[in-house]
Amino acid sequence: EKPNEKWLTDVTEMKYGASQKAYLSAILDLYDGSIVSYVLGTSNNNPLVFKTLDLALEANPEATPLLHSDRGFQYTSPAFKRKIEKGEMIQSMSRVGRCIDNGPMEAFWGTLKCEKYYLNKYSTFEELKKDIEEYIYFYNHQRFQKRLNGLSPVEYRAKAA
Structure with a gap:
């Protein structure tokens, strides 16, 4: 019903160079589908999340x-639980084997990969990072969405304020 009520989070893997991997961690606000924060790193670990x-x-x-996530090791760690408690948030997790529980986050990964990542081949981490940053800015500020009455997530959020 309003911004910052329900957030979803996940990590996805992307490849660059000969066979190197990058990991994109993001938080999506379920209110407007905006990406609240993201970090691209070379390790899928607790510091990334x-x-x-x-x-x-x-x-x-x-x-x-x-804050909803899957049952990844980062999200089930005691340190993550402490961060959630310190932030006075409620933790929610997908049921075992039910990735659809985090469907909107998975849908964002699919959109990002179809509209940007799969259309390019990345030689370096920096090239990948630049395209991810550009795409998330585009997605939040310029990509109009039917479910948001033809507004971008940032425009829709601004109307709520």
Whole structure:
């Protein structure tokens, strides 16, 4: 019903160079589908996910959302649980073997990959990072969405304020 009520989070893998991997961690606001924060790194680990959460909370200091994720090792760690409690958030997790529980986040990954990532071949991490940054800016500020009455997520959010 309003911004920062329910956030979804996940990590996806992307390849670059000969056979190197990058990991994109993001938090999506279920209200308008905007990407609240994201971090691209070379390791799928706790610091990647923790930094994503820290950036989201820095950008939205009053937010105390329900935060939904899958059951990845980062999200089930005691340290992540402490961060959630410190931020006065409610933790929610997908049921075992039910990736559809995090459907809107998975849909964003599909959109990002179809509209940007799969259309290019990346030689370096920096090339990949540049395209991810450009796409997320485009997605949040310029990509009109039917479900948002033809507005971008940022425009829709601004009307709520």
